[in-house]
Amino acid sequence: MLKRIILVLTASLFSVSLAWATPTEEVKKTVDEVVRIVADKELKKNEVKRRQSLKKAISVMFDYSEMAKRSLGKHWNVRTAGEKKQFAELFATLLENSYAGKIESYNNEKIVYIKEIVEDEFAEIKSKVVTASRDEFTLDYRLFKHEGKWMVYDVVIEGVSLVSNYRSQFNKIITASGYEKLVKKLQSKNEELKSP
Secondary structure (H helix, E strand, O other), X not given: OHHXXXXXXXXXXXHHHHHOOOHHXXXXXXXXXXXXXXXXXXXXXXXXXXXXXXXXXXXXXEOHHHHHHHHHHHHOOOOOHHHHHHHHHHHXXXXXXXXXXXXXXXXXXXXXXXXXXXXXXXXXXXXXXXOOOOOEEEEEEEEEEEOOXXXXXXXXXXXXXXHHHHHHHHHHHHHHHOHHHHHHHHHHHHHHHOOO
């Protein structure tokens, strides 16, 4: 009976600690997994498998639908349900391939977590990346709580918001050439970025 009680208490504590994971812990866990994949000697021999592993690890932390919605901005609400789904998938593929491509060039940079700011359901993790040559750049994650889990909806590199940057680009394309032109450009870019 005592063993059963201890087992239940241990399981309860474990599940509580998971539920109470801080935004920094969520980000760090994913970043550590990404670094592990990049450093894996076996995966270096198989670029396709490594890229798939990276995409899987990244998708745990990024809410692509929310990022797509924010990146499309005012143009999101006028899209049909089918268009929203298609755009979110195209945007997710773009981010996965872009992010994975950049990560694959990782070369023992050090990631330092500086500060965590939490306000209700939103959080910002301030971090910096220190290169081997001692160069530094800031890398901040903006998160929101979705179904009890902290998810990234924006990344800010050296003060430039990824979502705002895409929103500006997408708005220009839609305003000048229409929504269909943007979809075609995203499809074309994804084809270009597809292979490792």
